Amino acid sequence: MTRHPSEATLLAYVAGTLPAPHSIVIRTHLALCGDCRALVRQATELGGALLEDQAPAAMAGDALARTLARLGEPDRAPPPARVPVTVEDFATRRWWWIGPGIRLMPLIRRDRSDARLDLIRVAPGLAMPGHGHTGSELTCVLQGAFSDETGEYHAGDVAEGDEDLDHCPVAMPTGRDCICLIATTGRLRAHSWLARLVQPLVGV
Ligand SMILES: [Zn+2]
Structure with missing residues (x-):
């Protein structure tokens, strides 16, 4: 890491x-x-x-x-002893198809701070549609690895982006699907027609 x-x-x-x-x-x-x-x-x-x-x-x-x-606002609890979100926790839940080899599982849909939490799963070697952001993006890799314009990210690594980041993450070509936990505020600015088509369906 x-x-x-x-x-x-x-x-x-x-x-x-x-x-x-x-x-x-x-x-x-x-x-x-x-x-x-x-x-x-x-x-x-x-x-x-x-x-x-x-x-x-x-x-x-x-x-x-x-x-x-203020109960129910972002928690200030001390760091946890175990990983709060693991891939296994969601093994039986449904993934949404959002593009060839790309699936999404919404975990928290847009809360009152306009933030949301998703799992994104990308097959080895495939790219996420290129996109920018209107807010911040915080990503932690749970499984596999990906790279984008800012470098390589492996399991446990964190990637941070803001409205200036415009990137096209690609899952590493070998190994397992890359699964990331992603918190975002604001909206994605998708480049491709496919992403723009799917965007309203999944609410990202
Ligand atoms: Zn660290």
Whole structure:
């Protein structure tokens, strides 16, 4: 494993500001990566120490109500001991056909932060239709490997993209299907007619 989330993304995870789908992708990587786990632990401890140094302040009268209202927002739980999303968890669920050799399984459909979580499965050697994004994209490889304009990604690796990234990921030609957990915000900007045709059907 050589491709890790950026420090900014790990800190956003610690601060609890990532959308829930993006948090799940980071938690998946953390379960597999001791280096990033150590970084998250340090950042969490540092955050706690900073809070301890603060002078006590009176709480607002509605603090409890506001805290309760935030239940269900992106979680700030510590890194998990096991991988939160594995291919085996979804072995019996249905994949959507979205192109030759390409299948998609929606896991979280567009939440209130306009983010979604999908599994994408690409047969060896096949390319995803080229696309750009209107928001951020966070990918963790669960099985197989792929490459795009930014490099090669193997199991456990994380790829990060934003609205400037326009890429055409290709699954490695040998081995098993490449299966990725992908969190996105905004919409895909598909180049091909086929992708544009399928896009409304699966909602990406
Ligand atoms: Zn890492």
